[in-house]
Structures are given as structure tokens and as C-alpha cells.
Amino acid sequence: MNPLNLTSPPRYDRLTMSLHWLTALLVIGMFASAQIWERLAKGTPLRKELQALHISCGILLAVLVVGRLFWRLTHGRRLPAANSGVMNLAAKTAHWALYALLLSQIVLGFLFRWAQAEPFNFFGLFDVPTLLTFDKSMKSVFGGLHEQVAWAIVILAGLHAVMALVHHYGLRDDTLRRMLPGRGSN
Ligand code: HEM
Ligand code: HEM
Numbered sequence: 484m485n486p487l488n489l490t491s492p493p494r495y496d497r498l499t500m501s502l503h504w505l506t507a508l509l510v511i512g513m514f515a516s517a518q519i520w521e522r523l524a525k526g527t528p529l530r531k532e533l534q535a536l537h538i539s540c541g542i543l544l545a546v547l548v549v550g551r552l553f554w555r556l557t558h559g560r561r562l563p564a565a566n567s568g569v570m571n572l573a574a575k576t577a578h579w580a581l582y583a584l585l586l587s588q589i590v591l592g593f594l595f596r597w598a599q600a601e602p603f604n605f606f607g608l609f610d611v612p613t614l615l616t617f618d619k620s621m622k623s624v625f626g627g628l629h630e631q632v633a634w635a636i637v638i639l640a641g642l643h644a645v646m647a648l649v650h651h652y653g654l655r656d657d658t659l660r661r662m663l664p665g666r667g668s669n
Contacts, residue, residue, distance in 0.1 A: 494661045496560040502551040503662060506585070507640070509544045513537050514637050538596060539606045545589045552582060565650065565658040577643055584639065588632045595625040 494500070516537045523530040564571045596603045598617040604610045617625075650658035 493657065494663075494665065495562065497664070498554055499551075499559045500662055500664060502547055502554065506544070506547055506551065509540055509547070510585075510636060510640065513540050513544070514633055516540075517633070535602075535604075538592075538603065541589065541592045542605045542611065544585075545593075548582070548585050548589060562661060565656065574646070577639060577646075581636070581639055581643065584632055584636045588629065588636060591625055591629040591632060595622070595629050598622045598625050 495503075516533045520530045520533040520537075523533075564574070566574050593611075594615070594617070596611075597613055597615050598619070598621040600613075600616075600619075602610075603613070647659045647662075650656050651660070
């Protein structure tokens with residue numbers, strides 16, 4: 484029997500789960516949107532719409548990631564480590580690296596848009612105020628960094644997802660199940 488079932492509440496709380504899966508969905512969608520618009524000719528309406536959608540989702544992601552970190556550090560349910568020894572250290576490092584990369588990407592996204600000096604709004608509902616102004620040359624600096632961090636997030640999150648599946652199908656433990664809704668989640 485898996486010791487996780489004996490020593491801990493079986494699942495993360497609902498808010499932790501919701502924030503985790505919403506973050507994952509947004510990150511994948513935002514990466515995909517950029518891959519699609521990069522294949523479209525400059526100036527086409529679809530390209531501009533995808534960029535506007537990416538930026539609005541970016542603002543939403545910023546709120547989710549900050550909220551998620553606040554919740555995790557204050558009220559979020561803590562569960563015992565799913566691994567031990569070196570694997571535990573690797574998992575913890577990967578999780579904190581993902582948070583650090585997401586925060587860096589959010590900051591770079593905002594800086595990139597301000598450097599572009601183009602419309603910056605949330606689904607057309609309100610404009611994001613320009614807090615910083617930059618020389619036009621900074622556009623390519625922030626853009627280049629934003630793209631590199633995007634790849635780092637996608638690769639690390641991909642490895643992270645593979646490890647979750649290894650726990651589920653290979654080691655047959657509760658690691659993935661406790662991040663999924665189900666009976667006994669609260
Ligand atoms: C993890 C989340 C994110 C991923 C994976 C991601 C990925 C990307 C990628 C791959 C590009 C294309 C880069 C290039 O061609 O130079 C891009 C462009 C962009 N991203 Fe993000 N991004 C994320 C979050 C954000 C956030 C939070 C914002 C802030 C609002 C943002 C704002 C932008 C802007 C303004 C562009 C340029 C759009 C244009 O060319 O008009 N991104 N993003
Ligand atoms: C872009 C996508 C993703 C991001 C950014 C992400 C990020 C994270 C982070 C930062 C944590 C640590 C939670 C904490 O302790 O505060 C976590 C936990 C977790 N993630 Fe993801 N994740 C993503 C996708 C996935 C996918 C696709 C799966 C499953 C196939 C998954 C399964 C899990 C599981 C099972 C945990 C809990 C691990 C544990 O209890 O030790 N994640 N995720």
C-alpha cells in the first residue's frame with residue numbers, strides 16, 4: 484500500500500489544483516499561439532488578434548501565478564514529498580525553477596510590450612498603464628529573452644509532466660492523483 488494514503492490528506496486543496504491546471508492550460512495555449520502567429524504574414528488580422536489574445540492571457544497569467552504563490556505560502560495544503568533523496572531535491576528544484584521562470588517571463592512580457600509601445604489592454608476592457616518607457620532598441624533584447632525563457636519553461640514543464648506520468652504509470656503511486664479532483668479531495 485502507498486504510505487501517502489496513510490500519512491496525509493489524499494489530495495491538494497481545490498484552489499491549488501485549479502490554479503495549477505489553469506496555469507498549465509494558459510502556458511501551453513500562450514506558447515502555441517506564438518508558434519501559430521509566427522507562421523502568419525506580418526500585419527494580418529489573425530496575427531494581430533492572436534497577439535492581443537496572448538497579451539490578455541499574459542495579464543491573467545500574472546494574476547494567477549502571483550495568487551498561486553501567495554496561496555501556496557499561506558493557506559495552501561502541504562503534502563509530504565512524493566520522492567525521497569536526490570529525486571526529492573530534483574523535484575523541489577524543478578518546481579521552484581518553474582515558479583522563477585514563470586515570474587521572469589511575466590516581467591519580460593510586460594517590459595516587451597512597453598518597449599513595443601503598442602496597445603496594451605486586457606480583452607479590450609481596460610488599458611494597462613505604461614509604467615516604464617524604453618528606447619526602441621530594447622524591443623529585440625526583451626523579445627529575445629522572452630523567447631528563450633518560453634522555451635526553458637516549455638522544456639522544463641514537459642519533463643515535469645513526463646515525471647508525473649512516470650509516477651502514475653511506472654511507480655503506480657498517488658503523486659498525479661493528488662493533483663487531480665476526485666472523491667475525498669477535501
Ligand atoms: C509562460 C508564459 C508565456 C509564454 C510561453 C510566452 C511565449 C511567447 C513567445 C514564444 C513569443 C514570441 C517571441 C518572439 O517572437 O520574439 C511571445 C511574444 C510576446 N509575448 Fe509572451 N509568453 C508568455 C507570457 C507572456 C506575458 C505574461 C506577457 C505579458 C503581457 C507576454 C507578452 C508578449 C508580447 C507583448 C509578445 C510580442 C507580441 C508581438 O509581437 O506583438 N507574454 N510570447
Ligand atoms: C506548463 C505546464 C505546467 C506548469 C507550469 C506546472 C507547474 C507546477 C509547479 C510549479 C508545481 C509545484 C507545486 C508546488 O509545490 O507549489 C507543480 C506540481 C505538480 N504538477 Fe505541474 N505544471 C505543469 C503541467 C503539469 C502536467 C501536464 C502534469 C501532469 C501530467 C503536472 C502534474 C503535476 C503534479 C502531479 C504536481 C504535484 C507534485 C507533487 O505533489 O510533488 N503538471 N506543477
